[in-house]
Amino acid sequence: MTYLQQSGYLMIAGGTANGLTGLSSIDIYNPWTGCYNVSNMSVPRMHHTATYYNNSDTIILLGGIQQNNNLISESEILSISGTQLYHPMSQPRYFHEISILNDSNILIVSGHGLINNSVPLEIYNHSSSTFQQLTPYHSRLRNLEGHSVTPIGTTGNHLIFGGFNGSSYFGVGLIYDGTELTAAGTLNITSLETMNDITGRAHHQATYISQINAILITGGNNGTHALFDCYLYDPVNRTFTPTASMGMPRSFHKAILLSNGSVLIIGGAVGMSSNQPITPTNSVEIYNPITHTFTNAPLMNVARYRHQATLVEDEIFVSGGIGSDGRTLSSNEYLIF
Structure with a gap:
């Protein structure tokens, strides 16, 4: 669910009603009238992410699955007036987490899917409208779900914490330094020492x-x-x-x-x-x-x-x-x- 800052509406896109099949429906809720205006996405999806996009009443959907674990690589742009399939991600994924960087780019972290374990992160570049894989590799970012990615104020740093990789639950954190990203897609990830308990x-x-x-x-x-x-x-x-x-x-x-x-x-x-x-x-x-x-x-x-x-x-x-x-x-x- 995403708040559209210009209109004040709320947009709810996709999801699932039975845990097995993704929905294509879009609900746009008007807080003043309480009514819904319903339309449909181009591709039904669940376990995706949605975020406010381009400082307008527009959101971008990333990844997810349809049904039977059919992965979705295409992103999709949604607005009050309609929908549009957009550029595919470098790696289709679901149960990933995202965060907005200071330059309005979108950091995409781990998840499940056809993900190269050596490059589990990618960035959506706002200026070029392209997706870029990020290095270096960190073992704790492989196949994560249930993790969190939190911007630390306006420093450009993000805390990646916890998550489950199919066998282990993590109680440690990683710091992603968004200020050191280079044109080649290299970045700095620091592992944090945490208390043993x-x-x-x-x-x-x-x-x-x-x-x-x-x-x-x-x-x-x-x-x-x-x-x-x-x-x-x-x-x-x-x-x-x-x-x-x-x-x-x-x-x-x-x-x-x-x-x-x-x-x-x-x-x-x-x-x-x-x-x-x-x-x-x-x-x-x-x-x-x-x-x-x-x-x-x-x-x-x-x-x-x-x-x-x-x-x-x-x-x-x-x-x-x-x-x-x-x-x-x-x-x-x-x-x-």
Whole structure:
């Protein structure tokens, strides 16, 4: 779900209703009238990424799959007025993560698909409208899912944290230095030393808080259970330190930075094992970066995980996800703080 800054509309593109087949539908939500205008993408897709593009009411979709793990290499440009298939990525992938660089280029990190393990990163070059593979290789970036890629303010650096590669959950971080990218596609990636007691995790959230110049890492899961514990990453000293734990363990949740510097933690799954089946929650918590504490906030109307959430002025719009019966949700709700 992407907020279109010029019109104030929200665009929800693709996804899945059954976990097996990608959707082609596009929902454009008008916050003032509450109505949807529905159109269709050129290619149905799920497990893709979508981001605001070109400082206009346009988004770009990258990667994903259709069904039966059929990979999609083509990107697609969506706007209120229509859709357009765009340039193919260097390597088709899904479950990847992206981040916008200072020069408006898009960093694409790992995922699954036909990815050359020696070059698991690529960049979409905004000026030339082309995709470029990046080197050097780092072993922890192979076949990741559930990792996070977080810009550290306006420094040009990004924290790549956690993730699952099919056999291991990682509790370590990498720093991508976007200021050192050369025309040949070489870059600087630095592995961070972390505390031995940081549990490897995926499907967490990582939120940069400018007020304290730190990244808050919340929850996630380690393949056995969802996690309570949270950490702050200090980009000056490049260290991780524990902060308060959440009131309940959660994974596949959403974390939204509010205008006052607090972080809203929304929903998620509280169980992840056969002994504790996946159970969505409707709980909401607020992290105070000054006191380093979590407090409970009013509950959502619907328990959900794998949902989408975005800040629209001073309200948070929450959409979709998976509900208590294991089915995909079509419901939406506003959270007001």
